[in-house]
Amino acid sequence: MDIWQNPTVRLTSGTVRGRRLDGHVSFRGIPYAAPPVGDLRWRPPAPVEPWTGVRDAFEPGNPAPQPAASFDGTTSLDEDCLTVNVTIPGTPGEGRPVLVWLHGGGGTNGNAADYDARRLAVDGDLVVVAPNFRLGVLSCFGYPGLDDGGTFGLQDQQAVLRWVRREIAGFGGDPGNVTLMGESYGATMVAAQLTAPGSAGLFHRAIVQSVFSVLGTTPAHTFMPGLPELPPRWTSEAELAAIGAAVAAERGWVTGDGDALAQLRQVPVKDLLEVSDAFIRPAFGGATLPESPAIALAAGRFHRVPVLLGTTLDEARFFVTLAGDPVTAESYPRLLAEAFGDHADEVAERYPVRDYETPSLAWARISTDRAWARPSWELAKALAAHTGTWFSEFADEDAPSLVPGFPAGAQHSSALIYQFDFEGRPALPAPQQELADRMTRHWAAFARDGDPGWPGFEHVESLAPGKSGGTDYAAAHRLEFWAGKP
Template sequence: MRRMTWVSLIALLASGALPAQTPRTPRVATTGGTVAGRQADDRVVFRGIPFAAPPVGPLRWRAPQPIRWTGVRPAIDRAPACVQADYGWNHADYLFASEDCLTLDVATPALTGKRAVLVWIHGGSNHAGGPGDTVLSSLVRQGVVVVAVRYRLGTLGFLAPRSAEETGGNYGLMDQIAALRWVRANIARFGGDPDRVTLGGESAGAQDVGLLLAAPAAHDLFRQAIMESGTPAFGMPYRPIEDAFRIGDQLAAQLRGVPPRDASAAALIAADGKLHDAAIGHDDYLWLRTTIDGTVLPRSPAALLASAPPKPLLIGTNVAELDLPGERAYRDAFLATRYGTKAEAARAYYGIAGGVDPAPDPRSGTVDLRISTDGTFVCPADRFVKLWANKGAPVYRYIFDGAPDGGMTSHARELSYVFGEDRVGGVHLQDYWAAFIKTGSPGGAWRAWPQRIRFDAAGARSESATSPAICGMADDL
């Protein structure tokens, strides 16, 4: 997979002590204190601005708290990601991580003006990852202010300890709401318009965006949303609070008498890898199963979404997303969980009822990849589109099928087309995303649902937004 071309721009941000303010070291007074960033050739960049107090010690498993500092805080160097295990793909974030991680990055074309704003929530199964160099992307050249957020992950972000002062487990969502409040209060000082904020995310980040569309506390904090390859439930049943507490009890047992609040981050990471949710089978998705916490989500997200205010939405999936783990038993369990009494009908749909797998498709891959992509991404996205469009909101649905080498696409493959310079069929996705962020419509050939747009080697073309027949066999968002 080719690296995104904008990653090389990291060289623009040199480290070192801040000199007195000059045009190259602009300062901004925020509600927390003054920060000093770096003027690059085409943008002003601030990295690692705290939006809440470090969630450590007595602030573990609590809602984010206010922060204040005196003097001028350097905001030049890349900030640590939140604590996480090493899954390989996130090795750099694993090596440079901290519990003191509630920070965000801002890039703006200039500190004056009132530009549209994108607040970006990174993916990683709510287990791992970080915003990386999102604020160095070429999207800023489109006249957009880009904000990238770090939020608590895994056990620290989504576990529900029975002893926590704010129960429920959605601390990562609380962090994202706190970041949106910071944006509301401060972004005008960075050349952004607080009334033109788009909340966007990919994978788990898209799931979190969908949940914040539902969450009452977030309703007034952004105007519209982008959801790439993720929905509030990923096709899984929502987690009742008592089930969440039982997972918290598993953590306490793993720590062998050490109170969770006193355990080391390393001990929490080790214990996280041993937690299990019997309702979903494969625990890679442990923190993707949404908990109805009674705080951020006072009711089922489905009920909250039904009464949420309509907002413009750009939402889509890739033709090939993520595969099943490979064991035939897991495939059977996946079909049973997703389709219940219609599991046999689902097996017939995929041509596996006779026990022999069909040949892989050159664009959508093996049957397991198709099953996973449909059940976890495509069908939940189409159901979300219908729910949201029925509220009267404009919904722009896309299908992405591209890779720089012309091969199969994959999960997160569209990111280098949105934030970088990759093009599919000569089309730059970034132009559509920038138009949506600035106007609420992506423009061009893209028509709102019940039409959608397909991006592939032939370019961009509008088509009817027809769901696969398999999507009629399940009903979770």
């Protein structure tokens, strides 16, 4: 069947019809698992109910249930959210590399439909699969007696990868050449899948962009001013079950009579979302994630696939802005003392506030170097000891601002505008469009054969307009200074 002339694909669950658009073919809202509603809430993704006839795949499926966030206005209360969007080039081809994209959004927010993948698909000659998966309290909730709690989003992603293996040839993709790619929280999920037994053999390369620290803790205020020290991105099943029980009791969701889990599955989604922020850390100790990824990755216990890591030059500016209250010359010493204790004076000497336009920018530089650059470098070293590892830094300091009113620089998530199209955003100026095209070539080359086109670790490729080649990442982010500090 020529899906480029007649965009119809016969799946194991039924037939779907997509649309020919400008230079590409799009299939949206294809179910990869049954709606996780009612008794299927907090259970592994179940098989899709087959359908007869031809199902139109013209519109995206529901985003996962989520409240509006300061960085994302998407809202949803519909648990029927387990769908994928597939984007393919508009010209015939078989055996194309497959890129599975896991969106970010802090673990509580995000929507695959926001990321238009046509440039990646067409210019990179890729098949791009973008799923929605459970988030927040519907993903990472735990409770005594709840099997494999805290891993339902991870299980959804594995169901997507199994769907790809089963179905993607019908879209012209190669099920034996799958790259799992994520940014921010999506990158955290990729890191987890690198260690999850159920993911073995389901993907063959990994791209990890702007991942928050997966190996250790984060000092107070360095993720965001006002936040205390943060634990690792993972929690034990026992700890999560205790948190879930405490929240359920406080909210009055469980009475002393009857099956507690059955009662919890009847709680309205809007009530659950009120506590979603407390349930963003996947749990280890069960079948899906037997071991903490922090321990497994550091020890080399992960799937041996090539990995491309990326950061941005000014990651933390996004979060310093998001905090709301600017850092001041008066608050700067206090933040240093609370974050670094006995090392506060050393940090102040290395990052004097007078060297920056504002105290907020000074704090953003400290936070970028300590909370982003250092753990990303440590993760790269752990991976490179066992598998091919490449590293890049997005460094366009004139990247379009994601947050109004703050000197943007190459802040967290700014690289995404160069990889995807977003509704309502103007076209990039010519020098930045050239960088976007170059990034597509690098990512497509990695998806094709596991080599983005620059030397492996410890080389760091700088991604900036008019510049190619390496950058001294360790010196720029003062990693020698940060070694051994809290």
